[in-house]
Amino acid sequence: MTWTVLNLITETEGYLKKKGISSARLDAEILLAKVLNVERLQLYLQFDRPIQKNELDTYRSLIVRRSQNEPIAYLRGAKEFWSRQFQVGSGVLIPRPETELLVEHVLKFFTSSPKKPTSILDVGCGSGILAIILACEFPEAQLVAIDISEEALYYARLNAEAHGVQDQIRFIKTDFFQDMTSWAQNYDLVVSNPPYIPSNQIQNLMPDVKNFEPALALDGGEDGLNFYKYFVSILPHLTKEHSLVALEVDGGIGEKVCEMFCSQWKVELVKDYGGQKRVMLAKK
Ligand SMILES: C[S@@+](CC[C@H](N)C(=O)[O-])C[C@H]1O[C@@H](n2cnc3c(N)ncnc32)[C@H](O)[C@@H]1O
Incomplete structure (x- = not known):
């Protein structure tokens, strides 16, 4: 035949x-x-x-x-995010369309602000999508993007070069919960899409996700809140008077995250088009 x-x-x-x-x-x-x-x-x-x-x-x-069940993005070697192509492969989280909502609201915030961010931190940068889009949108900004995974940083660096913003972003391999001396400073903008799936729910995820995507990028600890708890404690050392903090959340934990932040921050929960809480914006 x-x-x-x-x-x-x-x-x-x-x-x-x-x-x-x-x-x-x-x-x-x-x-x-x-x-x-x-x-x-x-x-x-x-x-x-x-x-x-x-x-x-x-x-x-x-x-x-x-x-x-190997994800199509790994087989293609690429995934579109914010109308740009990003290289991905085994060991790095595949960019999700939900994360575009974070970008949309960060850009909206700074459109109406007289001062654009010149220093930006991306925690858990993965393939680099957030840092790279923000570097493109704010060409005057210098960014720091941290991740614990060497594989993730490999793709993040490749993507930064492909989009021509490698000179704006300092990628650092480090554990967010450990020594912060190499990246701590007062940033205008802090963004993160941290791991937020409760550990005991990882087994219930689709096979494409649980069998192929890195557990490190998904597992947010017992209640899914490990990163947010630590953010609350260290953000005073990472921000200034008018900084914006934008964190992706999951519908199930959005309210809890807001409760953790609201005594020190003015918080807003942004919903996606399906009515799910997806992004927490926090201002001093
Ligand atoms: C949900 S993924 C987000 C990736 C990317 N920002 C995105 O939106 O597609 C979370 C990232 O956090 C990283 N990560 C997990 N634990 C970490 C830690 N202790 N310190 C730094 N990064 C960590 C993972 O390697 C992963 O790349």
Whole structure:
């Protein structure tokens, strides 16, 4: 049988569906586009294109990995965030669309503020999405982005270079809960999307997430609040009079996080379009 773009996609869609992959058709197309090095929509103009043996072998190995729930972003090696492409791979959290809400509200805050941030801290930078977008949006700013994971920082540095902001961001491998001498200063803006899943809920996550994404990026301790508790205690050493702090939260813990901050900070909880509490903004 001669494999063509169309019959290969159709066959693969059926195979992935049987394996329980709900986005079977889309994934079959995305991975074939990657192998053929074309945009996905271009496949529709090339349905009769024959597939070469080497292309077929590469495609099959990707499809086997997808059938075992490996995230499509890892297989593609990239994920879009804030309309930009970020390289990702095993060992780094895949950027989530929810995190765009944090960017949106930080930018909104500074649009109406006469002074733009010139010093920014990103805690748990992962693939670098927050630090990199903020560096692009605030070209005068210098940023510090910390993470405990060498793999995450590898991708963050690659992405910073790809977006041309490597000179604005100092990436530091460090444990947030340990010595802060290498990164502590008074920042205009502190952002973080910290791990916030309670430890005993990790097992209930989708297989794509729990079997492939780094536990370090997900596990927020017994109640999911480890990072927020520590933030409350150290933020006075990291902020100034008019600083903004923007932390991603999960619907289930948003209120608790606000309660922890509200005695020292004016806090606002931002909901996403589905009504879930997603971002806490805190000002002095
Ligand atoms: C939820 S991920 C967020 C990644 C990225 N900011 C994003 O929004 O996609 C949390 C990040 O915190 C990092 N992290 C976990 N524990 C840490 C620690 N003790 N100190 C510093 N970073 C840590 C993880 O490696 C991971 O990259």
